[in-house]
Amino acid sequence: xxxxxxxxxxxxxxxxxxxxxxxxxxxxxxxxxxxxxxxxxxxxxxxxxxxxxxxxxxxxxxxxxxxxxxxxxxxxxxxxxxxxxxxxxxxxxxxxxxxxxxxxxxxxxxxxxxxxxxxxxxxxxxxxxxxxxxxxxxxxxxxxxxxxxxxxxxxxxxxxxxxxxxxxxxxxxxxxxxxxxxxxxxxxxxxxxxxxxxxxxxxxxxxxxxxxxxxxxxxxxxxxxxxxxxxxxxxxxxxxxxxxxxxxxxxxxxxxxxxxxxxxxxxxxxxxxxxxxxxxxxxxxxxxxxxxxxxxxxxxxxxxxxxxxx
Numbered sequence: 001x002x003x004x005x006x007x008x009x010x011x012x013x014x015x016x017x018x019x020x021x022x023x024x025x026x027x028x029x030x031x032x033x034x035x036x037x038x039x040x041x042x043x044x045x046x047x048x049x050x051x052x053x054x055x056x057x058x059x060x061x062x063x064x065x066x067x068x069x070x071x072x073x074x075x076x077x078x079x080x081x082x083x084x085x086x087x088x089x090x091x092x093x094x095x096x097x098x099x100x101x102x103x104x105x106x107x108x109x110x111x112x113x114x115x116x117x118x119x120x121x122x123x124x125x126x127x128x129x130x131x132x133x134x135x136x137x138x139x140x141x142x143x144x145x146x147x148x149x150x151x152x153x154x155x156x157x158x159x160x161x162x163x164x165x166x167x168x169x170x171x172x173x174x175x176x177x178x179x180x181x182x183x184x185x186x187x188x189x190x191x192x193x194x195x196x197x198x199x200x201x202x203x204x205x206x207x208x209x210x211x212x213x214x215x216x217x218x219x220x221x222x223x224x225x226x227x228x229x230x231x232x233x234x235x236x237x238x239x240x241x242x243x244x245x246x247x248x249x250x251x252x253x254x255x256x257x258x259x260x261x262x263x264x265x266x267x268x269x270x271x272x273x274x275x276x277x278x279x280x281x282x283x284x285x286x287x288x289x290x291x292x293x294x295x296x297x298x299x300x301x302x303x304x305x306x307x308x309x310x
Contacts, residue, residue: 071302
């Protein structure tokens with residue numbers, strides 16, 4: 001079976017993936033963020049991608065590869081006006097590789113890649129031929145997407161619910177930095193929360209199917225000022241995110257019927273959130289290595305587009 005190369009240069013990670021004999025080999029590196037900072041300017045992200053992408057590609061094993069197609073993420077979402085300069089680095093590299101190899105190249109959105117990676121990891125790539133709900137929960141996105149088969153683009157995406165303000169990943173990172181954790185703060189915040197002796201029951205702030213997370217950061221800061229243990233603040237933050245996702249999923253299932261649910265994005269690698277949502281909704285998740293930003297889903301989608309996978 002010929003191989004497919006996927007590239008993704010998001011606002012957090014430089015990533016490349018090679019689909020070989022139906023299996024994904026991936027290489028990725030987080031963009032460097034200075035201690036105490038909560039993100040990167042786009043100009044800095046572009047600079048670091050240019051530096052890191054050759055080394056990320058060198059980490060892949062191409063010795064037995066015959067590249068048949070190249071896929072790349074060219075924008076955050078599949079919608080008009082969706083644009084971030086950091087994706088231009090991957091697009092330039094993908095076009096150069098495809099033209100040099102004289103093979104087709106295909107564009108997909110970063111969000112499509114996240115969803116496809118989750119389906120690949122969960123062994124549920126067949127859902128792309130059905131109607132389903134996907135949650136993309138990351139540093140820049142907290143959205144529920146209605147996905148449907150699409151001949152031209154493999155599947156179409158329609159945002160049907162979202163956070164109206166702060167995103168889940170932003171809440172995690174801001175609270176984490178507040179607690180003295182490194183950015184991105186997800187893994188360390190989870191470790192703290194697992195040590196908490198107190199549990200919280202949080203009522204989500206909702207407007208229809210949409211949620212609001214803007215109060216989480218302020219509530220956590222207030223708890224810190226009152227001397228609440230950091231473990232309990234971390235647990236409260238994650239419980240607040242769970243409450244919002246839970247309420248969104250319930251509202252959407254009521255509106256659209258009993259559809260399969262898939263959770264994708266870096267925040268969904270959190271074991272606390274995964275356990276709660278899996279138990280309640282029977283939802284599908286990516287393994288943690290496929291949850292955070294990666295090019296795996298892009299490689300899978302390009303292979304599907306070429307008819308060489310599964």
